[in-house]
Amino acid sequence: MDALDLKERIINDDKIIDVLEALGMHHINPNNSKYITCGMPDGDRINSTVIYTDNLHVDAYTRNIIDPYGGSDIISLVSFINGTYITESIKWLCDVCEYDYYGQEIKKSKFAEWIRDMWKVSQESKDEDSEKLKPLDERILNYYGNYVNDLFEKDGISYETQIEFELGYDLFYHMVTIPIRDELNFLVGVKGRLFKEKVNDDENKYLYLHSCAKSKVLFGLNKTKQYIKERQEVIVVESEKAVMQLWTLGIKNAVAIGGHILSPTQVKKLTYLNVPIVIAYDQGAEIGKDGKVDKTFYPNEFNKFLENQTVYCLYDKAGKILNEKESPSDNPLKWEALYKNKFKVRG
Incomplete structure (x- = not known):
């Protein structure tokens, strides 16, 4: 409601x-x-x-x-x-x-x-997802179980973190399952990641096994809210994987938007945290499907926030640190270098 x-x-x-x-x-x-x-x-x-x-x-x-x-x-x-x-x-x-x-x-x-x-x-924006969040039956997770996997461990997500975030496995689709919970800890979706390192062009790397109004969710907020308050900062990443990678590194004040464009609802939820915000998108988030750089992309994202909201950006301006489509959280040393040089863009 x-x-x-x-x-x-x-x-x-x-x-x-x-x-x-x-x-x-x-x-x-x-x-x-x-x-x-x-x-x-x-x-x-x-x-x-x-x-x-x-x-x-x-x-x-x-x-x-x-x-x-x-x-x-x-x-x-x-x-x-x-x-x-x-x-x-x-x-x-x-x-x-x-x-x-x-x-x-x-x-x-x-x-x-x-x-x-x-x-x-x-x-609000006319593009806001009109679908409402709906809680799912917790028993759904019994089907997928709670299993750790080497694929995610090699990608910087420890076994302990996998257990913490309740990862499981779907035998039919051969996917690692990621429960999606809202900030009240209710199960509102289940996302699957194809269990193979190299994914073909005709395959879906990610698939919602139980659909979710993702524009209404900040993944991880149910777990990271207390650390956001302690650190007085929230880090905004694109993927659920990035939240878990940072959690493994001991950085527990991050949330994911499930994409690279903030929805009005996500902006409001971030603003109500009442702490500085750090945008940490994947390299090339500003590149459109046509392969061209959209110079208005980041300014548009920043302008979604209130004028007095403090916003930082973690971005490889020269393109010398991150590879194309690489997440800042993929490599601990790269993360450290980029975070150290984050720059203020608002507030």
Whole structure:
């Protein structure tokens, strides 16, 4: 459930007071039809916080609850009090209100749907994947098992890391399986990698064995979130393999976007981490299918972030370190050299 749907449902179902009570707010006063006043759990003032009942905007006069996008609403209030990431806050609200986080949305009037669609078009790219994340039955992984393999070990992913990321094997397609989990640790997809070193042109090296709305996922965030907070930095790579390679090297603050173009949802999830971002794409990510260099590629990626968001890029400008299509994480020495010379591009 996304933020807009959640807030609309909380308002329609008159769940605002339930949420405030669950948060531990005190002196909750709903006497005004337009807003509710209350005090912070650890505060003395009985009316330090005002929640507007028509849109769930929050004015917190004694606390700075504003999120990276400048928002101050019921979700940012939950994030501030509970110390949670935005997705965790949304899930918490769903649990308190007894909503299914991945379930069906409430039925809206045609006019409400039109208003909401117009808002989304103005806020997000039209190319955003419209498919929603759906949790899969965990028992699916029993079919693939949990096996280590020499192919990945030779590629810089230790056996311990393979076990950590629950790698398995598909006997029918002869593929190493990579479970895809969202930041709440729910299984939302399974990706397969053909079990052979050299892949023919007519073969698919990677294949989703269980489809996934990949533009809505930052692979590895369920495991790396705590290290991102500790390091105060998130490294953004293209592939799931790169996250596991870095994890093997002890670099546990990376996430993968499952491609080389950031989706609006991925940009938002990265921004809400509220730490500097390091873009570390494969060599030649800016080269199009026609073989020509797209000089606007990297600027377009950087411009997806807020102006005040600190963004670095890890890039082999001279092309003397990385081979074509090589990932910076493929070689520890190359990674070290490139990371040392990363440069700021925003913020």
